[in-house]
Amino acid sequence: MARETWGTRIGFILAAVGSAIGLGNIWRFPFQVSQEGGAAFMVMYLAFIILIGFPAMLAEFVVGRKTELNTVGAIRDFAGGYWQYLGGLFVFIGFVILSYYSVIGGWVLRYILGSVTGGYAATESAAAYFGMVATGTDTLIAHAVFMLLVIGIVALGIQQGIELGVKVMVPAILAIFGILAVYAFTLPGAGEAYAYYLSPDIGYIMQNWQSLVPAAAGQGFFTLSLGMGVMITYASYLGDDKNLGIDGISIVVLNTSVSILTGLVVFPILFSAGVDPATSGPGAIFVSIAEAVLDLPFGRVVGLLFFLTVAIAALSSAISLIEVVVSYAIDEFGMDRVKATVIAGVAIFILGVPVTMNTVFINLYDILAAQILLVLGGVLLMVLVSWLHAGEAIEELEQGIGDLGSIGSLWIWMVRVPVILVLLVSLYLGVTGYID
Numbered sequence: 252m253a254r255e256t257w258g259t260r261i262g263f264i265l266a267a268v269g270s271a272i273g274l275g276n277i278w279r280f281p282f283q284v285s286q287e288g289g290a291a292f293m294v295m296y297l298a299f300i301i302l303i304g305f306p307a308m309l310a311e312f313v314v315g316r317k318t319e320l321n322t323v324g325a326i327r328d329f330a331g332g333y334w335q336y337l338g339g340l341f342v343f344i345g346f347v348i349l350s351y352y353s354v355i356g357g358w359v360l361r362y363i364l365g366s367v368t369g370g371y372a373a374t375e376s377a378a379a380y381f382g383m384v385a386t387g388t389d390t391l392i393a394h395a396v397f398m399l400l401v402i403g404i405v406a407l408g409i410q411q412g413i414e415l416g417v418k419v420m421v422p423a424i425l426a427i428f429g430i431l432a433v434y435a436f437t438l439p440g441a442g443e444a445y446a447y448y449l450s451p452d453i454g455y456i457m458q459n460w461q462s463l464v465p466a467a468a469g470q471g472f473f474t475l476s477l478g479m480g481v482m483i484t485y486a487s488y489l490g491d492d493k494n495l496g497i498d499g500i501s502i503v504v505l506n507t508s509v510s511i512l513t514g515l516v517v518f519p520i521l522f523s524a525g526v527d528p529a530t531s532g533p534g535a536i537f538v539s540i541a542e543a544v545l546d547l548p549f550g551r552v553v554g555l556l557f558f559l560t561v562a563i564a565a566l567s568s569a570i571s572l573i574e575v576v577v578s579y580a581i582d583e584f585g586m587d588r589v590k591a592t593v594i595a596g597v598a599i600f601i602l603g604v605p606v607t608m609n610t611v612f613i614n615l616y617d618i619l620a621a622q623i624l625l626v627l628g629g630v631l632l633m634v635l636v637s638w639l640h641a642g643e644a645i646e647e648l649e650q651g652i653g654d655l656g657s658i659g660s661l662w663i664w665m666v667r668v669p670v671i672l673v674l675l676v677s678l679y680l681g682v683t684g685y686i687d
C-alpha cells in the first residue's frame with residue numbers, strides 16, 4: 252500500500268499549526284510570562300521563536316520531506332548508523348509528553364463540564380474545585396475519554412482523520428479566541444493588563460537573563476513542537492515541491508499570534524477580577540480563570556468558550572504526538588494504522604495513570620520530557636543536520652524554492668552556532684537548576 256500523504260498543502264500547514272498551538276500556549280505560556288517578568292519574557296520569547304525556533308523547524312522539515320519516513324526511519328535514512336536511536340528517543344519523548352498532556356486534556360474536559368453545570372461556582376472555592384478535578388477516579392476517566400478522542404481521530408488516517416480534524420479545529424481556535432480577546436478588551440482591567448504584558452523593562456532583562464534564556468528557549472521549542480520528531484513526521488507526508496520556508500513562516504506566525512492572543516485574553520480577565528497572575532503550579536490557569544470568570548459579566552459563557560478552545564487546542568496537539576509513535580509502528584513494523592493507534596493509545600494511557608493519582612508526576616514528566624529530553628533531542632538533531640549533513644540539508648530546502656545562494660548558508664550557520672549554543676546553555680541551566 253502506498254504511504255499516506257496530505258491531501259493539500261494547507262492541510263499540512265494547519266496540521267503543523269494545530270500541533271504547535273496547544274496547552275503550551277494556553278496552560279504554560281501565561282505563567283511563564285508572569286513568573287519571568289511579564290513583557291521582558293515576551294521580548295526574549297519572540298526573539299527566540301524567530302532566531303532559534305524557525306531555523307530549527309526548517310531542519311526538521313528537510314529530514315522528514317527528504318526521506319518520507321517516520322522519525323526513526325527518517326533519521327536512519329538521512330544520517331545512517333547509530334543516529335537512528337535519536338529517532339527512538341523522539342518516539343519515547345512522544346510517549347511521555349502525551350501521557351501527562353492527556354491528563355491535563357482530561358482536566359480541561361472537566362472544566363467544560365463545570366462551566367455547563369456551574370460546578371466550579373458551586374464548590375466553596377475555585378481552588379477546591381481544582382482539587383477535585385486534579386486527581387482521582389474521575390480524573391482517570393477523563394484521561395481515558397481524552398485518549399479515546401485522540402485515538403479516534405488518528406485511527407482514521409492522515410487525510411480523513413488528522414487533516415479533516417485540523418481544518419475544523421484550527422479555525423475554531425482562532426475564531427473563539429478572537430471573540431474572547433474582544434470581550435477582554437472591554438473589561439475595566441484591560442489597560443493595566445496590556446501595560447504589564449506589552450511594555451518590556453530592558454533593565455529587568457539585563458539582570459535576569461540567566462533565568463530568562465532557558466525559560467524562553469524551552470517554551471519556544473515546546474510551543475513549536477520541536478525536538479521530538481513531530482515536524483519530521485508531518486513533513487514526511489508532504490509531496491516534493493513545497494516551499495518549506497513559506498510553510499515554516501506561516502506556522503511560526505500563526506502560533507505566535509495565538510500565544511499573544513492568549514495573553515490578551517488571559518491577563519485582562521485576571522487583572523479585572525483582581526487575581527494575581529503569578530500564582531504558579533500546574534493548576535494555576537484553571538484556578539485563576541475559574542475564579543476570575545465567576546466575578547465577570549457573562550462569566551460562565553466566557554469560561555465555557557475558554558475551556559472549549561483549550562480542549563480543541565490540546566486535542567490538535569495530542570494527535571501530532573501520537574502520530575510520531577503511530578507512523579513509526581506503521582513504517583517500521585508494517586502494522587495496520589488502526590491497530591498501531593489503539594496499541595500506542597493504550598500504552599500512553601497506562602503511562603499517564605500515575606499522573607491521575609498525584610500531580611507531582613506532572614512536574615516530573617514535564618521536567619524530564621519537555622525541559623530536558625526535548626532540548627537534548629533538539630541539540631543532537633541540529634548537530635546532525637547542520638554540521639554533518641549541511642550539503643544535503645540545503646539541497647533539500649531548495650527543492651520547491653530554487654537556488655537559495657547565501658540564504659542557504661545563513662540558515663545553516665544560524666543552526667550551527669546560535670541555535671545549538673542557546674540549546675546547550677538551556678540544557679545546562681535546566682539540568683543544574685533541577686539538581687539543586
Ligand code: PHE
Pocket residue numbers: 270271272273274275276348473474475476477479481568569571572
Ligand atoms: N506544541 C504543543 C503545545 O504548545 C506541545 C507539543 C510539544 C506538541 C511537542 C508536540 C510536540 O501545547
Ligand code: NA
Pocket residue numbers: 270271272273274275276473474475476506
Ligand atoms: Na503551542
